Amino acid sequence: MTQTIAKSPEELADIARQARIRILEAVAHAKGGHVGGPYSAADMLAALYFNVLKIRPEEPDWPDRDRFVLSKGHSSIALYSVLALRGYFPVEELQTFDAINSRLQGHPDMTITPGIDMSSGSLGLGFAGALGIALGARAQRRDFTTYVMLGDGECNEGVVWEGAHVGARYGLDNLIAIVDHNKLQQFGWRGETTSERTTPYTGSQLADRWRAFGWHVLEVDGHDIAAFLDTIDEARAVVGTPVAIIAHTIKGKGVSYMEGDYTWHSKVPTDEQFALAMQELGAEKGGGQ
């Protein structure tokens, strides 16, 4: 049975491109939702779901599957788009995002959405859940890997560092944390100019913090899919400590006017903005409605 399907970095980039189209379509249709964070994460999510995770989309609860927890749960639409493209549910269902009675809630709900291994949305908690999955898997002598994606803003939360202590103490080398370090959060701190906003982490500070808590830290460009896949391989080979991959990304990656603009954390595009984004994402090449 299909578990992973090897795709080239170019193919994965095209899947991420299609996911970005679906993300903006869903947000525009719902007239609400996050865009910037989903776009910074899209390349990595495509790589994980199409090339890394041992999963069975036709059997979402397959007991031996790798687990993935989107701890930055407000980027749910990115995960839903990739899950749909991977075959967990019809891509048409993405149009129900945030609608009443939808399986595609604003933040992931493990009780209703195929492929969601852990509910999340209150920042930092998905990470704790993922640590529990990894520790429980070890207790049960099970052989899968747990992946968890956090935001850099999410790393403001104290519970992240509570978990970082405990994950390191237990040497959870069956867990890989990916920090989507897009350098922005919803509002953040005022920067040099009035339009610039920042997180508390500049340069290597975020990597240094994870390292200080006892994690094996790797850094990568989260939009360089080939490099990201290599980094995942490197992470999987680490023994005795959990790994934090600090993925340097660009918030809003893929659409020129969104990149690096904190106001696209959560915003609905105008018709003109939507058309421009579709043009830049190559919607005429396929992937959209």
Add this chain to the structure above:
Amino acid sequence: MTTLVPGKSLRVAFGETITELARTDPRIVVLDGDTGSSTRTDIFENEHPDRFFQMGITEQNMLGMAAGMATLGLVPIVSTFSCFIVSRAHDSIRVLIAQPRLNVKLIGGYAGLLAGMTGKTHLMFDDVSIMRSMANMTVVAPADEVETRKALAAIVDYPGPVYVRLTRPNSPIVFDHDYEFEVGKAVVVREGSDVTVFSSGTQTARAYEAAAELAREGIEVHLVHVPTIKPLDVETIVAEARRTGRVLTSEEHTIIGGLGGAIAETLGEHAPLPIKRHGLMDVFGESGPNDALLDKYGISPEKTADAIRRFVGAR
């Protein structure tokens, strides 16, 4: 005052019982918030070290990790002081345990007024109100060591999240060893005709002693123990309230939203009757010896008898 036979503390009964249950139930694991030497999960660690997980002082993380473990079919028993589970880790419980209905058992130790000279930070007596208002949550407050053992055996096999309220001191024995606990069932402890008293947790022993004292004065208390505050045994509550036509609730807990709140809500809808809530009066706690705390805050057996006497006399 008539006194009941002394018993062990609920925490010791808890430590012993989970240790015993784990011998035949491989799903059980214990997560400790660095209080195992107090809450007595140390008993479990001694026998099952590979199934005991020290989480350190990371309550929000601990409750989240328990949720993750539960997704694998384990039955995580999470133990620390009630205040740190219910207050400090409230969001973890709400988001990762209650809403997804994960099979995590939350054991709030040192609940109530008698947490050993700790004072306002640790004395947790709004835990039942808070946990009762959370969707999907079951709330259990055993009376003594016997019921603690029976209740733990029952809740390990009861699917979904359960909050169990335990206390620190040695507690008198209310129940015989053939007592059968069932989640969601209230039980008549003493028959009487003058007033129905509903109590829960370790306050039931004090209410029992109060009832024995009042019997000598000719006041016959119909005492009903309500170990499961949610889901409430509505049928029994309504029937036993109607037997005497007036109701007093008594608990080592705030009168706002706990047992008294739950029963007032239920009777208000199903059987409006004169009702008095007895318990802790919208206050924070303080340090002090147990007897002094029980007296000052009005829930000692004597003060409980006073409350019942006043309520009956006022009618």
